[in-house]
Amino acid sequence: MVIAIDGPAASGKGTLARRLADHLGLPHLDTGLLYRAVARDLLDRREALEAPDLAAAAAGALDLGRLDDPRLRERHMGEAASIVSAFPTVRSALLSLQRRFAEREGGAVLDGRDIGTVVCPAAKLKLFVTASPEERARRRLRELRGNGEATAYEAVLDDIRRRDERDSSRSAAPLRVAADAVVVDTTSLDADGAFARALAIVHALDAPARAG
Numbered sequence: 001m002v003i004a005i006d007g008p009a010a011s012g013k014g015t016l017a018r019r020l021a022d023h024l025g026l027p028h029l030d031t032g033l034l035y036r037a038v039a040r041d042l043l044d045r046r047e048a049l050e051a052p053d054l055a056a057a058a059a060g061a062l063d064l065g066r067l068d069d070p071r072l073r074e075r076h077m078g079e080a081a082s083i084v085s086a087f088p089t090v091r092s093a094l095l096s097l098q099r100r101f102a103e104r105e106g107g108a109v110l111d112g113r114d115i116g117t118v119v120c121p122a123a124k125l126k127l128f129v130t131a132s133p134e135e136r137a138r139r140r141l142r143e144l145r146g147n148g149e150a151t152a153y154e155a156v157l158d159d160i161r162r163r164d165e166r167d168s169s170r171s172a173a174p175l176r177v178a179a180d181a182v183v184v185d186t187t188s189l190d191a192d193g194a195f196a197r198a199l200a201i202v203h204a205l206d207a208p209a210r211a212g
Helices: 013-024 032-044 052-060 075-084 088-102 115-119 133-146 153-169 191-211
Strands: 002-006 028-030 108-112 125-130 182-185
Touching: 002 013, 002 115, 013 028, 013 108, 013 125, 013 191, 028 088, 032 052, 032 075, 032 088, 052 075, 052 088, 075 153, 088 108, 088 115, 108 115, 115 125, 125 191, 133 153, 182 191
Parallel strands: 002 108, 002 125, 028 108, 125 182
Antiparallel strands: none
16 A cells, blocks of 8 residues: 655644554655755755755765755755745656655655645555644644754744745645645644544545455
8 A cells, every 4th residue: 555645844744644544554755855955965075955966966966875864854954945846857756766665565654745646646555744834833843942953933934934835836746735635634633633534534545445
């Protein structure tokens, strides 16, 4: 079973994807880390984030062994990733890698912004996880402060809104709800509540197969 989970920044999709993957015994790929890693490599080489050719070259040479770099979770890296992810050449360079991961025997769980629409359009289950910008900003603020980053709520909310606009308006694989996706609004749900709702959707999907 391939489960595609999409949604905007700080909606809770990553946490949900990891929990579903662990529960179902499936491998998990946070595809957002790929774009963050491309941005990191450009910044490490002091190359421009706004240069499509340089970004595509970095994507083609990406070292998957470095996705555990804690810097990838920092706020400024998310903003940088939103810039490079808008380039069609970068998305193309990373597409085959993501699809190979999804084609593993037994299935996989992938989360990102274009999994159900572009990367895995034939996924058995597609979830679109969302929440209000204000709630997503509060969550991201708690995460950043927990990691020792001093920042203000208003700055985080501005980042969230800016990334939403960039991700939904880009020409290459914009963030949108797949026609056959189930929307899970987590504004009033904690991580346990979101997991319970998603797991119920998974079980409902499997029920006809078990009955047959």
